[in-house]
Amino acid sequence: MSIIDKFRLNGKKVFITGGSRGIGKSVALGLAEAGADIAVIARGIEAAEETAHELEQKGVKAIAVKADVTVPDQVESMMKQVLSAFGTVDVAFNNAGTAVVEKSEEMSYEGLTSVINLNLVGLFLTCQAAAKVMIVNKRGSIINMASMSAHVVNVPQTTANYNASKAGVVQLTKCLAVEWAPHNVRVNSISPGYTLTELAKSFSEDLMAQWIERIPMKRMADPEELQGAVLFLAGEASSYCTGTDIIIDGGYTIW
Numbered sequence: 001m002s003i004i005d006k007f008r009l010n011g012k013k014v015f016i017t018g019g020s021r022g023i024g025k026s027v028a029l030g031l032a033e034a035g036a037d038i039a040v041i042a043r044g045i046e047a048a049e050e051t052a053h054e055l056e057q058k059g060v061k062a063i064a065v066k067a068d069v070t071v072p073d074q075v076e077s078m079m080k081q082v083l084s085a086f087g088t089v090d091v092a093f094n095n096a097g098t099a100v101v102e103k104s105e106e107m108s109y110e111g112l113t114s115v116i117n118l119n120l121v122g123l124f125l126t127c128q129a130a131a132k133v134m135i136v137n138k139r140g141s142i143i144n145m146a147s148m149s150a151h152v153v154n155v156p157q158t159t160a161n162y163n164a165s166k167a168g169v170v171q172l173t174k175c176l177a178v179e180w181a182p183h184n185v186r187v188n189s190i191s192p193g194y195t196l197t198e199l200a201k202s203f204s205e206d207l208m209a210q211w212i213e214r215i216p217m218k219r220m221a222d223p224e225e226l227q228g229a230v231l232f233l234a235g236e237a238s239s240y241c242t243g244t245d246i247i248i249d250g251g252y253t254i255w
């Protein structure tokens, strides 16, 4: 197989959580361009359907599935719908996540648990759902959304809840990679730096200016700039890669 062919995903069945906007949507468009059929998983079905229609314009199959990934029954039902539409799952991009800024000494129980519950527990549930299918298939690639916040402490905002959840994602990814390697199921993560999405734009412009000042490349990422790493991890090009975290941060964590 040529190296270019190893990056093709023709006919591969992919699900993307939080796939209707932001990084999830951008990666969905990228993987569709590479030939993958995509299930867009989101809590809001209308936005997911809109994204699915955009994906179909690229000549692939796409479905929208409503699910809150923190609810085990909904994850189970999500997988049933994906399997009923696509027959199998080859790639899972567990991307759904959120951030809540609170000083740790004042952090509410809700501020702590809502972030850990989505970013880590929900991500585990969708890893598990994907692996159950992939282990039977004896192949599959799971890609988890971590963050540079798994590796450094962001400043000046205070997000110990978020940073701890993302550090958990990196370690969880390594644990699952070891458990599922005998089944030929690879598990990797990506750790983006500041990326221009609705989530990032919810912070003030002044704060964003402070972030940019600290980034060696002096700009935030466009969500499209994360497509390449996910494409690499999704397909044959990364066939010997498991338990790895790819940092894509404009150099933020170097210094």
Ligand SMILES: NC(=O)c1ccc[n+]([C@@H]2O[C@H](COP(=O)([O-])OP(=O)(O)OC[C@H]3O[C@@H](n4cnc5c(N)ncnc54)[C@H](O)[C@@H]3O)[C@@H](O)[C@H]2O)c1
Pocket: 017, 018, 019, 020, 021, 022, 023, 024, 041, 042, 043, 044, 067, 068, 069, 070, 095, 096, 097, 098, 099, 118, 122, 145, 146, 147, 148, 191, 192, 193, 194, 195, 196, 197, 198, 199, 200
């Ligand atoms: N934007 C950044 O700077 C940045 C940097 C590093 C990592 N990340 C991570 O990337 C991921 C996507 O972030 P984004 O910036 O695109 O954010 P976003 O808010 O634009 O998108 C998040 C998506 O997750 C979905 N979601 C939230 N809760 C959900 C739930 N319970 N069940 C199903 N879906 C749910 C949302 O509806 C949305 O579609 C997150 O995990 C985030 O932590 C973002």
